[in-house]
Amino acid sequence: RGLGGGGAPPAPTGRGGGAPGARAGRALQARVVDRFMDRVTERLRLDASQRRRLEDVLRQNEGRRRALAREAGALRQQLTQAADDPGVSDAELQRMLDQMADLRRRELDLWRDEQHALATVLNPRQRARFMVMRLQFTEMVQRARRERRGGAFGEPPS
Numbered sequence: 635r636g637l638g639g640g641g642a643p644p645a646p647t648g649r650g651g652g653a654p655g656a657r658a659g660r661a662l663q664a665r666v667v668d669r670f671m672d673r674v675t676e677r678l679r680l681d682a683s684q685r686r687r688l689e690d691v692l693r694q695n696e697g698r699r700r701a702l703a704r705e706a707g708a709l710r711q712q713l714t715q716a717a718d719d720p721g722v723s724d725a726e727l728q729r730m731l732d733q734m735a736d737l738r739r740r741e742l743d744l745w746r747d748e749q750h751a752l753a754t755v756l757n758p759r760q761r762a763r764f765m766v767m768r769l770q771f772t773e774m775v776q777r778a779r780r781e782r783r784g785g786a787f788g789e790p791p792s
Contacts, residue, residue, distance in 0.1 A: 670771050677767065678760045688764075691751045698744050702737065709733055 675685045713730045716722040752761050 666775075670767075674764060674767055678756065678763055680760075684755055687755045688752070691748065691755060694751070695744060695748050702741055702744065706737055706741075709737060 671685065671689065674680070674688070678684075680688065709730065713727075713734065716727060716730060749761070752764070756764060
């Protein structure tokens with residue numbers, strides 16, 4: 635999802651509260667992200683200060699990333715339904731397509747902003763390695779989510 639890394643691994647949040655299932659989910663998510671960050675720290679040979687600064691960059695962008703992801707999901711669902719509905723006008727479809735283009739522009743803006751911030755912490759080789767690790771992490775998380783939901787497109791896995 636998104637450009638150049640889809641979603642980032644969520645930054646550690648330290649949030650509490652909520653239903654027990656939600657708290658357990660956040661705890662699991664925090665452990666997974668911590669393990670990912672441990673691997674990043676080792677692979678990129680970061681010191682404690684660099685790791686903290688990297689986590690800060692990720693945390694600062696997480697709200698925007700999540701908001702864009704929610705918006706993209708809702709827009710994708712609307713467009714999917716509208717595309718096959720003969721009652722939806724061409725003007726309405728065009729409005730949705732324009733919204734999609736605007737969303738992609740904002741995703742690119744976020745990516746550029748984050749790259750600028752990452753450049754204050756990581757050198758170009760570290761940034762490239764981090765982007766590869768982030769892509770792999772995101773793909774792994776998406777694959778696990780699909781499997782939990784019963785395969786791609788809601789179908790049972792084969």
